[in-house]
Amino acid sequence: xxxxxxxxHARIADLLTQEQMxxxxxxxxxxxxxxxxxxxxxxxxxxxxxxxxxxxxxRVFYRKFIERIEKIVELTPRKIGEFLMGYYQMRFEVVxxxxxxxxxxxxxxxxxxxxxxxxxSPYMVASYxxxxxxxxxxxxxxxxxxTPYAGVAERMPLYEEYDALWPLELTLNYxxxxxxxxxxxxxxxxxxxxxxxxVELETDVENVLIAVKQRGHKHEALDVEELFPAxxxxxxxxxxxxxxxxxxxPVIQGLGSPYAEILGPIYTGDVALIRTYLRLAKYDHVTASxxxxxxxxxxxxxxxxxxxxxxxxxxxxxxxxAQGLSPKELLKYVVIPRG
Amino acid sequence: MSSTAGVKPTKGFLMDMxxxxxFIERGTEFLKLKRDQLxxxxxxxxxxxxxxRRVLMDILQEAYAAxxxxxxxxxxxxxxxxxxxxxSVLELEVLPRAVMGVxxxxxxxxxxxxVTAELDITLSxxxxxxxxxxxxxxxxxxxxxxxxxxxxxxxxTNRKVNALENIIIPEYKQIIKFIEDKLDEESLEELVRxxxxxxxxxxxxx
Numbered sequence: 001x002x003x004x005x006x007x008x009h010a011r012i013a014d015l016l017t018q019e020q021m022x023x024x025x026x027x028x029x030x031x032x033x034x035x036x037x038x039x040x041x042x043x044x045x046x047x048x049x050x051x052x053x054x055x056x057x058x059r060v061f062y063r064k065f066i067e068r069i070e071k072i073v074e075l076t077p078r079k080i081g082e083f084l085m086g087y088y089q090m091r092f093e094v095v096x097x098x099x100x101x102x103x104x105x106x107x108x109x110x111x112x113x114x115x116x117x118x119x120x121s122p123y124m125v126a127s128y129x130x131x132x133x134x135x136x137x138x139x140x141x142x143x144x145x146x147t148p149y150a151g152v153a154e155r156m157p158l159y160e161e162y163d164a165l166w167p168l169e170l171t172l173n174y175x176x177x178x179x180x181x182x183x184x185x186x187x188x189x190x191x192x193x194x195x196x197x198x199v200e201l202e203t204d205v206e207n208v209l210i211a212v213k214q215r216g217h218k219h220e221a222l223d224v225e226e227l228f229p230a231x232x233x234x235x236x237x238x239x240x241x242x243x244x245x246x247x248x249x250p251v252i253q254g255l256g257s258p259y260a261e262i263l264g265p266i267y268t269g270d271v272a273l274i275r276t277y278l279r280l281a282k283y284d285h286v287t288a289s290x291x292x293x294x295x296x297x298x299x300x301x302x303x304x305x306x307x308x309x310x311x312x313x314x315x316x317x318x319x320x321x322a323q324g325l326s327p328k329e330l331l332k333y334v335v336i337p338r339g
Numbered sequence: 340m341s342s343t344a345g346v347k348p349t350k351g352f353l354m355d356m357x358x359x360x361x362f363i364e365r366g367t368e369f370l371k372l373k374r375d376q377l378x379x380x381x382x383x384x385x386x387x388x389x390x391x392r393r394v395l396m397d398i399l400q401e402a403y404a405a406x407x408x409x410x411x412x413x414x415x416x417x418x419x420x421x422x423x424x425x426x427s428v429l430e431l432e433v434l435p436r437a438v439m440g441v442x443x444x445x446x447x448x449x450x451x452x453x454v455t456a457e458l459d460i461t462l463s464x465x466x467x468x469x470x471x472x473x474x475x476x477x478x479x480x481x482x483x484x485x486x487x488x489x490x491x492x493x494x495x496t497n498r499k500v501n502a503l504e505n506i507i508i509p510e511y512k513q514i515i516k517f518i519e520d521k522l523d524e525e526s527l528e529e530l531v532r533x534x535x536x537x538x539x540x541x542x543x544x545x
Contacts, residue, residue, distance in 0.1 A: 052415075054415050055415050055416060058414055058415060058416055095417070098420070099416075099417075099420040102420050102421065102423045102424040103420070103423060105423070105424055105426070106423040106424060106425075106426060108423055112423075116416055116419065116420050118416075163426075164457065165424050165457060166457025169457050170457065209459075209460040210460070212460060213460045213463055269464065270408065271408075271460045271461050271464055272405075272408030272409060272411060272412035272461040273408070275412045275461070276412070312414070315414040315415075316410075316411040316412075316414070319410050319411065319414070319415050320407075320410075320411065323407070323410075325407065329407065330411065333408065333411040333412060334411075
């Protein structure tokens with residue numbers, strides 16, 4: 001374990017610094033961004049689609065992130081490695097399954113669906129390719145039977161009733177969160193806290209965002225329990241208050257720290273900034289855990305969280321540069337590494 | 340080449356030319372009236388357009404900021420994937436309408452996209468903002484097109500009036516003058532001839 005922690009410390013040093021992130025944000029355009037990226041550990045990057053450099057770069061950054069996870073997993077003890085692979089692979093697999101379902105729902109071509117997928121190998125399902133080639137959304141759902149995602153099939157009546165994908169997507173989110181929390185049990189007791197906190201924080205904030213979205217108009221008849229199958233620090237009753245309250249401020253304030261701070265931008269309507277604050281809270285959480293124990297699992301988890309934030313930042317910056325956005329507009333949503 | 344080349348200096352032709360120039364002058368007057376009306380319409384429309392644009396630009400900037408925030412929060416692939424789960428599309432029918440004979444497109448909105456998918460909240464906010472101003476964007480595009488067509492027609496009408504006033508009418512006037520001069524000349528010659536014949540007859544009688 002000590003060896004892997006030492007290696008992870010070295011890898012943390014390879015992550016982009018505050019100055020490097022600022023330099024990339026200052027790039028004039030995508031070409032300048034690519035040339036500035038060459039001076040970082042990412043080096044020269046080859047784009048597989050010149051017509052959409054932002055999308056091609058997103059794939060590059062995902063590949064790099066997955067490569068980082070795999071390298072760490074190779075070094076970690078088996079149980080931790082299995083947990084980490086499961087944690088990230090399942091998250092990405094859920095994203096890919098949602099994209100396949102959306103593609104089938106909208107009758108997108110197989111190629112369109114294929115290029116939209118995160119470049120990972122199947123984790124709990126047999127094959128993405130079979131799903132991409134499936135004749136309909138129902139066929140894809142049938143393929144999920146016998147996998148940990150079988151619960152999706154049970155929500156098909158709701159999908160048919162609303163002719164909408166959200167019952168299936170919410171189920172996938174729930175399955176993912178439950179599986180991660182179950183997998184956490186494999187970890188030694190001391191290491192569970194950091195992961196549990198990350199998962200719970202993320203689920204709670206996403207639940208609040210879903211609740212905020214329900215205010216006023218959508219799915220009036222829907223049971224709140226169905227909408228929030230997994231809740232932790234923010235209870236179903238608090239989520240119900242968020243949906244029904246005339247004034248959101250006292251309800252959000254009542255959620256206490258760290259939710260009140262993370263959800264602060266909700267008053268100005270800048271909901272995207274909430275995600276940035278969530279990333280920042282995760283960043284601060286793993287940083288604090290790391291400083292509490294410099295030689296444990298905390299360091300590995302911190303590295304992976306930093307890497308994921310870096311990936312998200314770079315995806316955003318690349319898109320922003322392709323759109324000609326100014327550094328000021330971009331940096332508002334970027335969690336700049338501290339120190 | 341002179342405008343009088345090939346002109347037959349006959350009374351019939353003169354009457355025909357006078358009839359034609361009367362018709363052209365009346366047409367020119369009508370065109371001038373149309374030009375003035377179009378200019379008036381254009382000035383008013385431009386003021387309205389500026390106002391509408393200013394209002395829409397402010398709202399558009401807000402909508403664009405929301406779309407930008409959604410892209411930065413989710414990444415381009417996720418935004419595109421979620422956008423795919425919106426099944427229905429915007430259906431528009433472009434029909435012709437006319438003002439003072441100027442045809443412009445009128446956009447009839449058939450079906451609007453219905454967002455029934457579980458979009459991420461950032462994308463949902465962005466789609467709501469764009470949805471709110473969808474009608475306004477279409478109406479503004481329609482109005483801009485109308486203004487452009489009016490400006491085009493004003494330019495054409497102005498060129499026609501200028502051509503008639505500065506080229507066609509002066510040419511006709513020149514032709515008429517030429518025929519009248521010719522006819523005057525001919526009648527003077529006829530008078531002199533008659534006088535000479537009359538004088539010769541009188542001297543023969545004496």
